[in-house]
Amino acid sequence: MDELEFDECPACESDRIRHIRGSITHRRNGRAVQIPKAMYWKCSDCGEQFYTMADMRRIEEYLDRRADQSIAA
């Protein structure tokens, strides 16, 4: 696996960051899409949200599935 982990916040360099599962809103093609069970990192100090490559891949897969469904529906 090429899963990258963060040990500090890329915005403020705090180490008070957590990998959490939760709902996020992702913007794609100018539309905001709600993703109910995304994994992401969040900084407790500045509130920045950031993603590993693996997190992004899961988000992209979710968006692709959603796009297929909306075409079918």
Ligand SMILES: [Zn+2]
């Ligand atoms: Zn931060």
